[in-house]
Amino acid sequence: MDNPYLPYSVRIDEIITESEDRSLKTFKFVFLNSEDEARFAYQAGQFAELSIAGKGEIPIGIASSPVEKGFIKFTVNKAGVVTSHLHNMKTGDIMGVRGPLGNCYPWEKLEGKNVLIVGGGFAFTTLRSSIIYMLDSANRPKFKDITVVYGARTPGMLLYKDELIEWEKRDDINVHITVDGTDDPSWKYNVGFVPPITEQKAPQGNEDSYAIVCGPPIMIKFTQPVLEKLGYDHNHIILSLENRMKCGIGMCGRCNIGRELVCKDGPVFSLSEVNQTPREY
């Protein structure tokens, strides 16, 4: 019997400090057994349990994209026991990754549509995975207009800055970067919270457009009325939720919102699905 609790062994290949306060680091992992990479076949929007012997596991969204081969990447906020330990680990250290877990963004439905991506803070990880996936030359023709609104507290807290600058230059994606505030006089992008910037910059929604929203609860709360005003249907607003998790496979019983399990039935739900639950997240 396959053991769904057994992580694949991985080696830390690279560690990138993403934010100026050093609270966010991206870890690039390489599988110790190369055949495990194929077993880990994933889609953008899924997550995995990062496993450290002696410390435990932590569910984290997959930041690398299915079109990137030979490694997987996760951006981790230093917060609890496992993530604090991980932040002190070094390149070459051995740990585990268990997954991929959960569902992905609804790629079949998104094909042929305009896609608006709204992200805030360090929840941008699976959105980065999605953007890289859609911009891949084999996939880009499958989607209509792609618009991204991404915000962080300050310029120094933005993730993946090199990639943001590159996307800015492309003409097949509209990127709107914003920060809550900055004292940097050379800052040439937007200043303001994500919801009002979305209202100014995002295209009108119709039956041909979807919005994917991922960010802190307060951002989701204030983005929802903006998207409604822009004409996005509740079935076309896609959210990625998080809850405390242990098993990640729908068995340990803690991450449910009503009868839905965030780990297995989610983490991706449409707003109309979420509206039918008690919203205990």
Next chain:
Amino acid sequence: MKVIKIDKAQFADGYKALQKVYKLFGPVKEKAFYNFKELVDGRQADLSFQNTRLSPKSIVFPQSEDMFTYTLDEASKDANQLKPVPEKNESRAVIGIRPCDAKAISLVRMNFDTQEYKDPYWLNLFNATTFVGLACDSPCQSCFCTTAGCGPYHEDGLDILLSDQTDHFLAKELTDKGAKLMKAAGWKTKATAGLEDKKKTAESKITAKISTDNLSGADTLALYNANFWEDASFACINCGTCTFVCPTCWCFDIQDEVHAKNGKRMRNWDSCMFPIFTVHTTGHNPRETKLHRVRQRFMHKLKYFVDKYEKGIMCVGCGRCVSQCPVNIDIRKISELMNKQASKNICAVQK
């Protein structure tokens, strides 16, 4: 389906034969209470019990169970890599499990044996175990199995059903696993009588009821937002006794434990009654108050599970939570409140 007669005088010999083939578990009295224990050194199950204080769920779902071991010694080539603990698949049999507890195990199976994932720890123990049930002829006052989709002679989840007939047992073979155990014990006298008469008498003795008939059609959010939850949860002290004794509660936690350089990853029973069960690292807790947690427990058993699997409620009417709750919270009263609320919603929809 064969029915075998076992004289009580033959029982001890059968036991001896079974102990050669199976690791046996059964109810034994320790101090004031009965509980299921492994029967070692020829110890016999005491089948004169009414019901055990704890459910026998630990036989397939130990309260604490090792999952992986590892070494943190960097000198070892396997350092920091998890190794599964050896599979436990020696033959085991539980003698005298009550039909309610056996049905509970078959409900819990839906959680651990899914299309997408199989829990190897739970399933290995479950598959290795033969369940020999003992029908209930003198139920406790708190029992309400007959309205919880179960009954004193219910067969779901059992391989053999025993019925106590004073000087002998009647044993109904329900599965091949059960037939194999009967053969190993050497019990083979064909019975002429069946279990039907005693079944009817036993069922008529259970008078307590749980009301659930409106729940499956009810609106989840209307039930969730009903105004009785505050009163219903007011006395709760979040001690977790209800989840600890419940045969259908399966929630667990996973923890790492390290001694010197040797570590293990293990799982332990957990409880939705504890605030830490759902708290995020940020401190945010989606089920912050005891109202949230009490509501989660009853909504899960009587509504979410009903909707998810369409196999009835996640309660078998064993009555343990009713008799052991220190503040007298009673699932039968809560279900009545929920059922009444549900009937209002159904009427409202029909209007």
